[in-house]
Amino acid sequence: xxxxxxxxxxxxxxxxxxxxxxxxxxxxxxxxxxxxxxxxxxxxxxxxxxxxxxxxxxxxxxxxxxxxxxxxxxxxxxxxxxxxxxxxxxxxxxxxxxxxxxxxxxxxxxxxxxxx
Amino acid sequence: xxxxxxxxxxxxxxxxxxxxxxxxxxxxxxxxxxxxxxxxxxxxxxxxxxxxxxxxxxxxxxxxxxxxxxxxxxxxxxxxxxxxxxxxxxxxxxxxxxxxxxxxxxxxxxxx
Numbered sequence: 001x002x003x004x005x006x007x008x009x010x011x012x013x014x015x016x017x018x019x020x021x022x023x024x025x026x027x028x029x030x031x032x033x034x035x036x037x038x039x040x041x042x043x044x045x046x047x048x049x050x051x052x053x054x055x056x057x058x059x060x061x062x063x064x065x066x067x068x069x070x071x072x073x074x075x076x077x078x079x080x081x082x083x084x085x086x087x088x089x090x091x092x093x094x095x096x097x098x099x100x101x102x103x104x105x106x107x108x109x110x111x112x113x114x115x116x
Numbered sequence: 117x118x119x120x121x122x123x124x125x126x127x128x129x130x131x132x133x134x135x136x137x138x139x140x141x142x143x144x145x146x147x148x149x150x151x152x153x154x155x156x157x158x159x160x161x162x163x164x165x166x167x168x169x170x171x172x173x174x175x176x177x178x179x180x181x182x183x184x185x186x187x188x189x190x191x192x193x194x195x196x197x198x199x200x201x202x203x204x205x206x207x208x209x210x211x212x213x214x215x216x217x218x219x220x221x222x223x224x225x226x227x228x
Contacts, residue, residue, distance in 0.1 A: 004158070040125075040220050041220055042120070042204065042218035042219050042220040042221060043159075043204070043206075043216075043218040044218070045216075090158050090159075092158070104149075104161045104164070105159075105161065105216075106158075107157075107158025107159050107160070108158050109156065109157055109158055110156070110157070110158055
């Protein structure tokens with residue numbers, strides 16, 4: 001029962017480096033999300049994809065880009081990493097967009113990213 | 117900025133005690149969810165409440181949605197070490213494109 005799989009689990013980057021966080025779900029969900037979690041701030045939405053072929057900005061999109069590669073996969077790219085992007089990143093998926101109705105979001109295990 | 121405030125931020129109690137954590141906002145929510153997150157893992161949904169005044173029970177956990185749908189509480193009876201974790205509430209703002217608004221969480225430690 002894989003659910004939502006994120007890679008890598010840990011990453012250390014130098015300021016200015018780029019990287020892509022990978023996410024895949026095997027639940028045939030339409031909607032996928034990228035969040036960051038920082039101490040004392042809760043989860044903040046970076047980007048989401050309501051359905052295959054669409055992506056939209058969330059609360060904190062600056063410095064990030066996303067690609068919904070197909071229904072299963074949704075990647076997050078940091079083009080030029082900054083120390084302010086040090087965080088734990090979570091990918092999530094849900095059957096339907098959560099603004100349409102109360103729906104359960106399934107989360108991956110997270111990627112702990114440190115930018116030095 | 118829509119805020120969802122959780123209290124307390126941290127709670128450490130002995131096994132067998134009861135506790136209540138709160139989730140409050142000035143905004144009205146279409147629904148509110150409670151998640152539990154364990155170290156190194158992503159949040160896992162515990163319950164969704166939709167109707168003002170709604171009460172849901174999950175074994176020793178009782179969830180209540182405020183009558184005005186602006187707040188919620190989670191009450192745990194006879195807490196056990198397995199209840200240890202970070203409890204997060206998330207509210208769905210009507211007509212919002214930002215999906216869920218998340219609280220910062222209550223870190224709960226139950227000591228044997």
